[in-house]
Structures are given as structure tokens and as C-alpha cells.
Amino acid sequence: MLYIFDLGNVIVDIDFNRVLGTWSDFTRVPLATLTQKFAMSDVFHQHERGELSDEAFAAAFSQEMGLPLSYEQFAHGWQAVFVALRPEVIAIMHKLREQGHRVVVLSNTNNLHTTFWPDEYPEVRAAADHMYLSQEMGMRKPEVRIYQKVLDAEGFSAEETVFFDDNADNIAGANQLGITSILVTGKDVIPGYFAKQLC
Missing domain, CATH: 3.40.50.1000 (HAD superfamily/HAD-like)
Incomplete structure (x- = not known):
């Protein structure tokens, strides 16, 4: 078999709330706001297919979420998903x-x-x-x-x-x-x- x-x-x-919590800590954007905005959009799917670089994904997803994150801050939060x-x-x-x-x-x-x-x-x-x-x-x-x-x-x-x-x-x-x-x-x-x- x-x-x-x-x-x-x-x-x-995994827990995406941990990602949003880390980004909220970095930016002071309320967690509730991020939770409402978070969606697995086309940009998310393109990244999963390898169609976008990590840097391009971070920039596009940060913009979608309205987050003023550096790439390092984005990546740090993105890795927090693993429990x-x-x-x-x-x-x-x-x-x-x-x-x-x-x-x-x-x-x-x-x-x-x-x-x-x-x-x-x-x-x-x-x-x-x-x-x-x-x-x-x-x-x-x-x-x-x-x-x-x-x-x-x-x-x-x-x-x-x-x-x-x-x-x-x-x-x-x-x-x-x-x-x-x-x-x-x-x-x-x-x-x-x-x-x-x-x-």
C-alpha cells in the first residue's frame, strides 16, 4: 500500500494565529485586525507553487495585510506557524x-x-x-x-x-x-x- x-x-x-501574533507584536497592528484580513489569497497559492520568490511573496502579502514589515520580520513571523x-x-x-x-x-x-x-x-x-x-x-x-x-x-x-x-x-x-x-x-x-x- x-x-x-x-x-x-x-x-x-501548525497555528497561523502564532504568525499573526508575531506580526502584531512587530507592527502594533491589532491582532483582531490581522485575523480579519488574513486569507490564503492568490499570492499565497502562487508562493506554494514556487511561482513567487520568498521576497516577492513577503512584499505582496505584507501589502495585502497592510503590514509595514521588513523581510526579516515577515520571515520570523512566517516560521512561527510551527508548533x-x-x-x-x-x-x-x-x-x-x-x-x-x-x-x-x-x-x-x-x-x-x-x-x-x-x-x-x-x-x-x-x-x-x-x-x-x-x-x-x-x-x-x-x-x-x-x-x-x-x-x-x-x-x-x-x-x-x-x-x-x-x-x-x-x-x-x-x-x-x-x-x-x-x-x-x-x-x-x-x-x-x-x-x-x-x-
Whole structure:
């Protein structure tokens, strides 16, 4: 079997409120104002596909948010999104590989984040056979072609694949190909799914 894991809020807890809080501290713009303005806009999506440099993204996103941030301040806040590893998921990924399954990560991420989390959480790469990152692939979830690309690269059919993600749109995209897709709504979902399979 092929098991595909998302990164944020699946393997690693993330919280964009931490990003906004850091930017608020730097600029004195009220957190409530930033929360209202924050949206994953076209600029956000372009950055995740690798179509914008980190500097261009920081400038454009700061302008959208009305934030007078230096690039260094923007980047510092952007990295604050990462909270903590989910060790129970890392353990499951290792066990799946020990049983002969293929385990990969498919993440909508961006170059700026990948200058941080691989060093902060080396356990992620150690638990995966391969990392599929949106900014390297030039596409992002929930585009159906990104799931097809992973299936083709790994040599598995949709029927032989299970996908875990915390975003309902991403689940819907994978479902279009017939991939068994599990919406991760909390930390107990993945351990619960494997409670019987990995006995």
C-alpha cells in the first residue's frame, strides 16, 4: 500500500494565529485586525507553487495585510506557524515502512517554510520514503494533477492508496481519483484509523 500524509496538522501541529501574533507584536497592528484580513489569497497559492520568490511573496502579502514589515520580520513571523511534532504519527509512519508499505509526505508548503521545518523536525524526513512539496512540483492540493503525479511517481493505483489531510478541499481532490482519503480533524484520527491495522 501507499500511504500519503499531509504535513501541517497531520504530522506537525501548525497555528497561523502564532504568525499573526508575531506580526502584531512587530507592527502594533491589532491582532483582531490581522485575523480579519488574513486569507490564503492568490499570492499565497502562487508562493506554494514556487511561482513567487520568498521576497516577492513577503512584499505582496505584507501589502495585502497592510503590514509595514521588513523581510526579516515577515520571515520570523512566517516560521512561527510551527508548533510541535506529533510523535504518534511519526511512530505509525515508521511502523508502516517496517511492514513493507510505502510512506510519503505530500504538502502544500513553500520555500520559506522549507528553510525552517526540515531542520526543526528532522524526524519527518526520517519517517518518510519521499517528500512531495508543492513549490518543487509547481502545483498544489487540491489540484487533481498533484495526486496523479504522486501515484505515477510511486507506481501505485488509487485503489492501493490511503491519503491523510486536515483540509476538506484536499480530501475532495484526492477523492476525485478514487483515493481512500481520511480527513484529519484531531490528533486521535490517525492513531484511531491504524489501531486495528497495525496490531
